[in-house]
Amino acid sequence: MVGAQADGAGRGPGRPREERVTGAVLRAVVDMVHEQGIGAVTMDAVAARAGVSKPAIYRRWPTKQDLIIAAAETRIGTLSVPDLGDFRAELRFVLTTRLEAYRLPGTDRLIAGLIGAAAETGAVRGQYAAYTERITSETRRILERGIERGDVSPDTDVRAAATLVAAPLLFRLIGEQEMPDTRFVVALVDLVARAVGPVG
Numbered sequence: 001m002v003g004a005q006a007d008g009a010g011r012g013p014g015r016p017r018e019e020r021v022t023g024a025v026l027r028a029v030v031d032m033v034h035e036q037g038i039g040a041v042t043m044d045a046v047a048a049r050a051g052v053s054k055p056a057i058y059r060r061w062p063t064k065q066d067l068i069i070a071a072a073e074t075r076i077g078t079l080s081v082p083d084l085g086d087f088r089a090e091l092r093f094v095l096t097t098r099l100e101a102y103r104l105p106g107t108d109r110l111i112a113g114l115i116g117a118a119a120e121t122g123a124v125r126g127q128y129a130a131y132t133e134r135i136t137s138e139t140r141r142i143l144e145r146g147i148e149r150g151d152v153s154p155d156t157d158v159r160a161a162a163t164l165v166a167a168p169l170l171f172r173l174i175g176e177q178e179m180p181d182t183r184f185v186v187a188l189v190d191l192v193a194r195a196v197g198p199v200g
Contacts, residue, residue, distance in 0.1 A: 168180075
């Protein structure tokens with residue numbers, strides 16, 4: 001009954017209450033992954049940790065996969081980069097923002113768990129692909145803006161370049177198990193900018 005009361009069962013949902021439930025659930029997922037790993041995340045455990053009812057969780061996230069993706073998006077979500085008039089500056093903005101998120105406690109385990117879950121038998125691959133498309137959308141946008149501006153080569157494969165931007169931080173964090181730092185970001189900005197810059 002505690003979960004049902006916390007969820008506000010029997011009353012009109014109301015936006016503030018909806019937001020409180022959503023926030024409590026996603027924080028619970030992030031905390032559980034940080035403390036125990038992704039295997040600890042079950043609907044029952046999350047409901048108990050967040051103090052909400054299971055139906056409240058299922059209404060928002062029908063599967064554990066949906067829930068994990070939503071939790072990951074609270075740490076690594078979409079960006080909005082202002083037009084800084086220079087591709088290098090905008091790329092530095094993207095990578096620095098991502099670096100700040102990766103430094104938050106538990107983000108490494110959350111991302112590692114998300115990648116592992118995406119490879120599991122029965123995983124709905126389209127959901128993970130859609131998440132990846134969302135989080136790389138702003139990188140594609142600054143590349144396209146750079147092409148229009150003239151500081152990115154017009155024949156650049158935008159999708160490939162966006163992958164080139166996203167992958168190194170993730171591999172340093174998950175594969176090499178080393179926290180990326182500002183020097184790494186500076187090096188990446190230089191490498192990517194030279195790779196996609198106009199020739200001559």
